[in-house]
Amino acid sequence: MILFCNTNINRLLQVIVVGAGPAGLLLALLLSKKGISIQVLDGAEKLDSQPRATHYAPPAVYELARAGVLDDVRAEGFIARTVCWRKLDGEYIAGLDGGVLDGTPDQLTCLPLDKLGSILYKHLELQHNAEVLWQHKVTSLGQSQDKAWVEVETPTGTKKMEADYIVGCDGANSQIRRSLFGDTNFPGKTWDEQIVATNSSGQTYYDFGKYGYKDANFIIHPEHWHMASRITQDGLWRVTYGEIPGLSREEILARQPEKFKQILPGHPGPDGYNLASINPYKVHQRLAEKMRVGRFLLAADAAHLCNPFGGLGLTGGIVDVGGLYDCLAGIHDGKADDSILDKYSDVRREKYQTMVDPISCENLRRLFDQNPDTALETDEFLKMCKRTETDLEFAKEMQLGVNNLKYDFRQDYSKTGASVL
Numbered sequence: 001m002i003l004f005c006n007t008n009i010n011r012l013l014q015v016i017v018v019g020a021g022p023a024g025l026l027l028a029l030l031l032s033k034k035g036i037s038i039q040v041l042d043g044a045e046k047l048d049s050q051p052r053a054t055h056y057a058p059p060a061v062y063e064l065a066r067a068g069v070l071d072d073v074r075a076e077g078f079i080a081r082t083v084c085w086r087k088l089d090g091e092y093i094a095g096l097d098g099g100v101l102d103g104t105p106d107q108l109t110c111l112p113l114d115k116l117g118s119i120l121y122k123h124l125e126l127q128h129n130a131e132v133l134w135q136h137k138v139t140s141l142g143q144s145q146d147k148a149w150v151e152v153e154t155p156t157g158t159k160k161m162e163a164d165y166i167v168g169c170d171g172a173n174s175q176i177r178r179s180l181f182g183d184t185n186f187p188g189k190t191w192d193e194q195i196v197a198t199n200s201s202g203q204t205y206y207d208f209g210k211y212g213y214k215d216a217n218f219i220i221h222p223e224h225w226h227m228a229s230r231i232t233q234d235g236l237w238r239v240t241y242g243e244i245p246g247l248s249r250e251e252i253l254a255r256q257p258e259k260f261k262q263i264l265p266g267h268p269g270p271d272g273y274n275l276a277s278i279n280p281y282k283v284h285q286r287l288a289e290k291m292r293v294g295r296f297l298l299a300a301d302a303a304h305l306c307n308p309f310g311g312l313g314l315t316g317g318i319v320d321v322g323g324l325y326d327c328l329a330g331i332h333d334g335k336a337d338d339s340i341l342d343k344y345s346d347v348r349r350e351k352y353q354t355m356v357d358p359i360s361c362e363n364l365r366r367l368f369d370q371n372p373d374t375a376l377e378t379d380e381f382l383k384m385c386k387r388t389e390t391d392l393e394f395a396k397e398m399q400l401g402v403n404n405l406k407y408d409f410r411q412d413y414s415k416t417g418a419s420v421l
């Protein structure tokens with residue numbers, strides 16, 4: 001059906017978002033505030049509490065502000081100002097001081113993912129036109145010219161749910177992506193390197209501040225490469241380190257105390273810290289063939305993956321969500337036809353290919369694939385960090401470069417207000 005809408009007439013758009021992770025909840029919040037009816041379906045029983053994302057770069061912070069949650073995020077989290085690269089013995093190589101961005105609105109913000117999810121969920125619960133349905137696992141999909149639908153497994157049986165558009169925000173193993181492109185079709189690569197993410201609260205030996213550690217510290221070493229960053233106001237730290245590929249979970253857990261003893265400043269034994277969580281992850285660089293197929297859209301991890309060093313994973317996902325929100329809001333308002341969704345797919349894929357993928361790969365290789373003693377002479381990025389120490393304008397420019405991830409789809413709204421639904 002083709003409808004030509006006057007710019008003043010709102011279409012009563014209905015959208016299903018699959019996945020109540022941070023990307024799905026944020027999209028649902030933005031769309032519901034726009035007056036669009038939203039159902040969020042999630043196969044799990046509750047919000048995910050895995051220790052994954054913690055840091056959100058300026059373009060993601062911009063979207064959190066647009067959704068009206070940034071004040072809450074900042075109240076529970078904090079602005080992470082300093083980041084640096086070091087040798088294993090703690091010797092400082094180079095770094096960036098986010099203080100040069102003080103006074104600008106979108107500074108790098110830190111808050112563990114589960115807390116971000118809770119804030120988004122709390123705000124979404126206030127929207128009368130949005131509902132989150134837990135234990136609703138999507139198993140397959142279909143679409144016609146007029147509608148899209150998913151088959152959903154629930155505790156009371158299987159049902160079919162339909163909407164004008166369905167957005168897959170269902171994470172790395174996205175059923176929406178697999179149903180659209182095939183179970184194994186997610187082009188890219190998996191790193192040989194194994195990473196282990198831990199959350200630890202420090203006591204006697206484990207006081208990073210005592211060793212002059214910054215908010216985020218990347219340690220360059222061929223074997224003991226790792227990252228240590230403060231992730232809460234009250235002293236919880238994330239340590240993410242590289243491990244030998246091919247170890248079982250049990251072997252990783254057994255090796256952790258010795259690993260910490262070798263890599264952490266002060267060389268603490270297990271009685272020197274509280275290990276709140278430990279999780280091994282395989283890391284990937286992958287991008288779906290398209291982020292739009294008819295009435296189905298993909299966003300965030302469902303569409304693309306990258307390694308976590310540098311915090312570009314969810315940051316890129318949140319920027320997708322902000323863009324997709326503008327596209328769907330444009331259709332809802334009759335200011336855009338649905339070809340804007342092809343533009344969404346093209347632009348967001350291009351941003352992944354030209355920024356997220358190459359920069360995150362460099363961020364990881366920088367840690368294990370060079371000699372820490374000569375890194376400052378050979379690594380162009382570290383040379384640039386060094387320059388920021390004396391060139392404040394350059395420091396600002398370098399740290400705001402990540403804003404190139406943004407793209408404002410409102411510039412692609414058509415003047416006629418034609419809407420194809």
Ligand SMILES: Cc1cc2nc3c(=O)[nH]c(=O)nc-3n(C[C@H](O)[C@H](O)[C@H](O)COP(=O)(O)OP(=O)(O)OC[C@H]3O[C@@H](n4cnc5c(N)ncnc54)[C@H](O)[C@@H]3O)c2cc1C
Nearest residue numbers: 019021023043052053054055138170171300301313314315
């Ligand atoms: C160790 C680590 C550290 C990281 N640190 C950072 C960081 O600092 N900054 C950053 O930007 N990124 C970081 N990332 C990446 C970030 O965590 C992910 O990009 C982000 O969590 C993805 O969010 P999402 O909403 O797309 O997916 P998810 O958080 O994976 O949510 C997907 C949701 O979909 C649901 N679901 C799945 N399948 C179905 C189905 N069939 N039916 C219904 N529901 C379904 C799941 O239950 C889940 O709730 C890190 C990742 C790791 C592993």
